[in-house]
Amino acid sequence: MFLCLAILAGSAAGVWWIYQTEPEAKQINAKRKSAALVETIVVERATYSPNLVVLGTVRPAQDIVLSPRIRGQVLELAPSFAPGGMVRKGDLLMQIDPADFENTVSIRKSELEQVEADWEIESGRKKLAKQELDLLGDSIGKVNAALVLREPQSASLLSRLSAAKAAVERAILDLDRTEIFAPFDAQILDRSVNVGSQVEPGDELGQLVGIDQYWVMAAVPIRNLRWVRFSSDERHGSEATLHNPDAWGHEVQRVGRVERMIGSLDEETRLARVLVVVEDPLGLESDVPPLILDSLLKVEIAGKEIDDVVRLHREYVHDGDTVWVMKEGELEIRDTVIEFRDPEYAYISSGLEDGDEVVTTTLATVANGVKLRKVDAPAKAEDAETVDVESETATESDDNESAEASE
Numbered sequence: 001m002f003l004c005l006a007i008l009a010g011s012a013a014g015v016w017w018i019y020q021t022e023p024e025a026k027q028i029n030a031k032r033k034s035a036a037l038v039e040t041i042v043v044e045r046a047t048y049s050p051n052l053v054v055l056g057t058v059r060p061a062q063d064i065v066l067s068p069r070i071r072g073q074v075l076e077l078a079p080s081f082a083p084g085g086m087v088r089k090g091d092l093l094m095q096i097d098p099a100d101f102e103n104t105v106s107i108r109k110s111e112l113e114q115v116e117a118d119w120e121i122e123s124g125r126k127k128l129a130k131q132e133l134d135l136l137g138d139s140i141g142k143v144n145a146a147l148v149l150r151e152p153q154s155a156s157l158l159s160r161l162s163a164a165k166a167a168v169e170r171a172i173l174d175l176d177r178t179e180i181f182a183p184f185d186a187q188i189l190d191r192s193v194n195v196g197s198q199v200e201p202g203d204e205l206g207q208l209v210g211i212d213q214y215w216v217m218a219a220v221p222i223r224n225l226r227w228v229r230f231s232s233d234e235r236h237g238s239e240a241t242l243h244n245p246d247a248w249g250h251e252v253q254r255v256g257r258v259e260r261m262i263g264s265l266d267e268e269t270r271l272a273r274v275l276v277v278v279e280d281p282l283g284l285e286s287d288v289p290p291l292i293l294d295s296l297l298k299v300e301i302a303g304k305e306i307d308d309v310v311r312l313h314r315e316y317v318h319d320g321d322t323v324w325v326m327k328e329g330e331l332e333i334r335d336t337v338i339e340f341r342d343p344e345y346a347y348i349s350s351g352l353e354d355g356d357e358v359v360t361t362t363l364a365t366v367a368n369g370v371k372l373r374k375v376d377a378p379a380k381a382e383d384a385e386t387v388d389v390e391s392e393t394a395t396e397s398d399d400n401e402s403a404e405a406s407e
Contacts, residue, residue: 035373036365040326040357043310050303050342052227056218056242056276058291062184062210069177071200072096074193081206083190086284087182094180094193094205101175108171112164119157126154185211187282189293214281214291216242216256218299219271227303227340228274231259240276243298248289254278258301274301309339310348316358317346324359324366325352331359331370 076095080087087093186208193205218240220228231237237258248254256278266273276299281291291297317323317338325332336351352358359372 035329035371036361036363037375038326038359038361038363038372039375040359041316043312043352043356043358044354045308045310045352047305047307048309048311048345048347049305050227050340050345050347052220052224052301052303053343054218054220054274054299054301056216056297056299058281058293058295058297059215059217060209060293061213061215061277062186063207064183065207066093066180066205067202068096068180068199068205069201070096070101070174072098072100072178072198074195074197074199077191077193077195081188081191083188085188086211087186087188087208089182089184091182092179093182096178096180096199098175098178101171101178105168105171105175108164108168112161112168115157115160115164119161122153122157180205182208184208187211209293211282211284212279214278214293216240216276216278216291216297216299217262218274218276218301219266219269220274220301222265222272224303225261225272225274228258228261228301229304230261231257238304239302241300241302242276242278242291243300244289244292244295245298247292247295252289254288254291276301303340303342306339306347306349308349310352311345312348312352312358314341314344314346316360317348323348323352324363326357326359326372326374329372331363331366331368331372333366333368 073096074094075097078087078091078093079085080091081093189207189209191206193199193203199205229235229238237260240256240258242254242256256276259275259277262273262275264273265271278291280286280288283290312323317336321336321338323334323336325334334351336348338346339349340347363370
């Protein structure tokens, strides 16, 4: 019992002694004086053309559905009159059975010949009547004279003659319509008939789209319309660069030109629609990839020039449209006015001047007056890191530490 109490008392005394003799840590107040290393770029005011990057959908400039103008049976189809086929203006696409129409032409011509013969007979009778009227002199009035000269009969025959000629022309026209030709240079998108099909006016024979031009309907935010140049009598519209990386790859592009603005907003997106015209859309006359109808493209429209602005990468513009500027070795936070932003650059109209050095390095501490030094600039003596110590840590002697260790 006594032994246990002695051990406890000794342990308590040892803990008290260690606590009384341990080193006391005191706060050191240090002040770091150093310049942050940064990279900068020198800016200048100039005239730049921004890029408007939008999405557009490919549409045909010419798109028709062929229909016959007569009734009949399809006898022949051109090999090119099939989906994906290419045809030129005037190419024969389809032949409708012409037999009935050829027969009608023969009948109408016979009827015309009969009327012409009747007119010759009537002309002879009229000459005889005139001779008889000359013998009678002025004893017959004007009304009777018209009857004697067979003027009503002549007028009736002239009317029949005109109708017969028109019937012949109509029959020939229907015969010509048994052959259906391509109305313009086109690609066949669809065909709805085959050899032996019975067709009549209003039936759909096939769908054709022109290959001279395609349209790209680009959706542009209303606020950006003022930067787009539309085509006019005096000048061309803005150039538009088209990208379709999935179909063409990332390095290939097509070029079109802005033609006009469509006067209504898209009902779903509420964006303005701009018409871009692309010549030779299928690349038939040049080594370029073809446009695919209804595909979605990225469209870069070259905007109007903006005068007297600084063009700066958007990553160097910070919250609140501020820019970090290095001036006389210190950081200066500038407020700017941005005239326009495209996907890559901000176009700054005020807040930066020629020769200003914009900081491009990300800083941990951002405040006006922070010391800066360019990476490639030599270090100065005042930029060296110094530490002013106001108080030191009080420690015991090495003997006390040895004593504590032995305890």
